[in-house]
Amino acid sequence: MRARTIKLDEYLKERKSLVDAALEQYLPPAGEAPARVHEAMRYSTLDGGKRIRPILTLAACETVGGSVEIAMPTACAIELIHSFSLVHDDLPCMDNDDFRRGRPTAHRAFGEAMALLAGDALFALAFRLISLTPVEAPANVVLDVIRLIASAAGTRGMVGGQVMDLLAQGRAVELSEVEQIHRLKTGALLEASAVAGGMLGGGTEAQVGALSAYGRNVGLAFQIADDILDLRGDAAKLGKPVGSDLKLAKATYPSVIGIERSVELAARAVSDAIDAISGFDERAEPLRLVARFSVERET
Amino acid sequence: MRARTIKLDEYLKERKSLVDAALEQYLPPAGEAPARVHEAMRYSTLDGGKRIRPILTLAACETVGGSVEIAMPTACAIELIHSFSLVHDDLPCMDNDDFRRGRPTAHRAFGEAMALLAGDALFALAFRLISLTPVEAPANVVLDVIRLIASAAGTRGMVGGQVMDLLAQGRAVELSEVEQIHRLKTGALLEASAVAGGMLGGGTEAQVGALSAYGRNVGLAFQIADDILDLRGDAAKLGKPVGSDLKLAKATYPSVIGIERSVELAARAVSDAIDAISGFDERAEPLRLVARFSVERET
Numbered sequence: 001m002r003a004r005t006i007k008l009d010e011y012l013k014e015r016k017s018l019v020d021a022a023l024e025q026y027l028p029p030a031g032e033a034p035a036r037v038h039e040a041m042r043y044s045t046l047d048g049g050k051r052i053r054p055i056l057t058l059a060a061c062e063t064v065g066g067s068v069e070i071a072m073p074t075a076c077a078i079e080l081i082h083s084f085s086l087v088h089d090d091l092p093c094m095d096n097d098d099f100r101r102g103r104p105t106a107h108r109a110f111g112e113a114m115a116l117l118a119g120d121a122l123f124a125l126a127f128r129l130i131s132l133t134p135v136e137a138p139a140n141v142v143l144d145v146i147r148l149i150a151s152a153a154g155t156r157g158m159v160g161g162q163v164m165d166l167l168a169q170g171r172a173v174e175l176s177e178v179e180q181i182h183r184l185k186t187g188a189l190l191e192a193s194a195v196a197g198g199m200l201g202g203g204t205e206a207q208v209g210a211l212s213a214y215g216r217n218v219g220l221a222f223q224i225a226d227d228i229l230d231l232r233g234d235a236a237k238l239g240k241p242v243g244s245d246l247k248l249a250k251a252t253y254p255s256v257i258g259i260e261r262s263v264e265l266a267a268r269a270v271s272d273a274i275d276a277i278s279g280f281d282e283r284a285e286p287l288r289l290v291a292r293f294s295v296e297r298e299t
Numbered sequence: 300m301r302a303r304t305i306k307l308d309e310y311l312k313e314r315k316s317l318v319d320a321a322l323e324q325y326l327p328p329a330g331e332a333p334a335r336v337h338e339a340m341r342y343s344t345l346d347g348g349k350r351i352r353p354i355l356t357l358a359a360c361e362t363v364g365g366s367v368e369i370a371m372p373t374a375c376a377i378e379l380i381h382s383f384s385l386v387h388d389d390l391p392c393m394d395n396d397d398f399r400r401g402r403p404t405a406h407r408a409f410g411e412a413m414a415l416l417a418g419d420a421l422f423a424l425a426f427r428l429i430s431l432t433p434v435e436a437p438a439n440v441v442l443d444v445i446r447l448i449a450s451a452a453g454t455r456g457m458v459g460g461q462v463m464d465l466l467a468q469g470r471a472v473e474l475s476e477v478e479q480i481h482r483l484k485t486g487a488l489l490e491a492s493a494v495a496g497g498m499l500g501g502g503t504e505a506q507v508g509a510l511s512a513y514g515r516n517v518g519l520a521f522q523i524a525d526d527i528l529d530l531r532g533d534a535a536k537l538g539k540p541v542g543s544d545l546k547l548a549k550a551t552y553p554s555v556i557g558i559e560r561s562v563e564l565a566a567r568a569v570s571d572a573i574d575a576i577s578g579f580d581e582r583a584e585p586l587r588l589v590a591r592f593s594v595e596r597e598t
Contacts, residue, residue, distance in 0.1 A: 028454060034462040037454050088419060091392075093411035112392035113465055116415070117458050120387060120422070124453035127426045131446035139438035143430045146445060150427035155327060155336050159420045163333040166412055 008289045019051040022072050040110040040118035045083045053078045057197040059286040060211050066201020070137050074196050077126035081153050084122035137200050145196045152192035161185025173251040182223040190219030210276050217273035221294040224266040227252040266295045307588045318350040321371050339409040339417035344382045346400050352377045356496035358585040359510050365500020369436050373495050376425035383421035436499050444495045451491035460484025472550040481522040489518030509575050516572035520593040523565040526551040536598045565594045
């Protein structure tokens with residue numbers, strides 16, 4: 001148990017630094033005009049995030065025999081889309097959050113208009129990045145990945161979940177609605193992270209299908225764990241106040257089914273994720289580690 | 300003169316209805332959940348816009364021998380990106396506009412959060428659409444188009460221009476700065492409209508280069524004409540109050556070099572645009588018509 005934890009920590013740390021280095025290189029330099037928006041893009045992205053989505057994309061690609069180089073632009077694109085959604089989610093007309101990961105949110109640091117535009121620019125850069133995938137990946141596969149990610153980010157995915165979340169605030173919701181909100185808001189992009197890696201790595205249809213089921217379950221586990229951390233996590237480690245979902249009367253797992261059942265549900269999602277990829281060899285070990293990490297983390 | 304005007308009117312009307320029908324079909328149905336954001340997306344897009352950008356894409360594609368079918372998804376994608384930029388530009392933290400094309404702006408009709416998310420979703424849908432280009436266009440060309448459009452929409456294009464515009468408000472600017480703001484804010488996407496059509500139609504490098512110079516000059520002519528219309532257009536025809544740029548102390552051509560020189564500059568851009576495509580045959584006639592329309596219109 002202890003040995004596995006150390007191995008996981010090392011793996012995540014090494015992968016995070018690979019992804020951070022690539023993001024640093026892909027983002028426009030802060031000194032390039034118009035500098036203010038580039039600063040805001042870098043501030044919102046190079047912020048100590050866990051990089052779970054890009055790590056999943058790289059790991060899924062390697063699991064089916066692909067290389068880190070082929071998956072990196074898409075891995076970083078997905079992280080940029082995640083950053084963009086957080087920047088817009090934090091805006092005053094949305095959640096109106098002042099802090100994220102221990103620092104002022106983008107609109108607190110750069111003003112609302114600049115945060116809005118930095119978010120838009122991160123989204124644009126994401127699609128530019130995917131289009132820069134090395135030519136070893138067939139162009140039609142890259143187009144499929146673009147279609148997948150655009151769908152996962154749109155109203156049938158992330159934005160759809162943000163809309164449902166917004167409309168659910170302050171009223172009583174059922175478990176099925178919480179599930180749908182989370183499946184769209186965070187699940188769709190997490191699932192796409194694993195699927196895109198499988199596609200770019202040249203995975204078979206069956207392999208990509210298994211990665212899809214894996215990603216769906218890991219996404220669910222992550223979200224439930226996030227909800228629980230928001231209730232009883234350590235504010236200093238999280239870098240934001242505990243209980244912010246409660247303040248906004250957000251639809252969360254603990255608020256609808258209680259903490260105990262939420263913990264059970266998350267554990268089942270982890271084991272379903274691991275089952276989904278049981279047919280893969282030892283190259284899938286990182287995916288198994290990440291699945292367990294989704295509920296064992298403190299931030 | 301009169302005969303040409305009628306021909307232009309008919310051409311634009313026919314093309315606009317083609318594009319409107321395609322947009323109607325590409326946008327998610329208003330009845331599909333989450334309905335509210337789909338309504339906001341449709342409201343912001345199906346609003347009687349002139350559809351200049353998609354018309355340019357289709358015309359450029361046909362000029363080099365391509366079909367309407369190949370260019371239509373990209374043509375509509377560019378229009379969605381234009382709509383998205385207007386929705387975000389109108390938000391209270393940006394220009395805080397209440398009316399556009401004679402109707403309440405999206406955030407006045409749907410609330411700020413929904414307008415923000417509808418804009419994001421239009422952007423996501425745009426890239427999904429391009430990825431759905433018929434297979435007659437080689438996948439690597441479609442990837443090049445995605446890269447072109449993502450760049451034209453980002454900080455080296457549209458968003459960069461919005462940022463510069465924002466930072467220039469309320470202070471004195473030089474002509475060179477006005478030119479740069481407009482080249483990025485509206486010019487980049489207009490130029491990309493023509494270039495994308497040429498690429499999808501299978502144009503040679505020289506042809507695409509000519510379309511690029513054409514698009515750059517038409518974009519300039521359109522923007523100067525917009526600035527002039529904002530000052531002395533007919534508010535009823537424009538669907539918004541005249542003088543709104545003045546109110547925001549925006550950097551415009553008339554405010555920096557006066558109306559007379561602005562009119563001259565626009566006329567020169569039109570003739571430069573037409574010169575750029577002088578090597579094309581009669582299939583380029585629509586492009587020549589649109590270039591003249593850019594300064595002859597009333598809205």
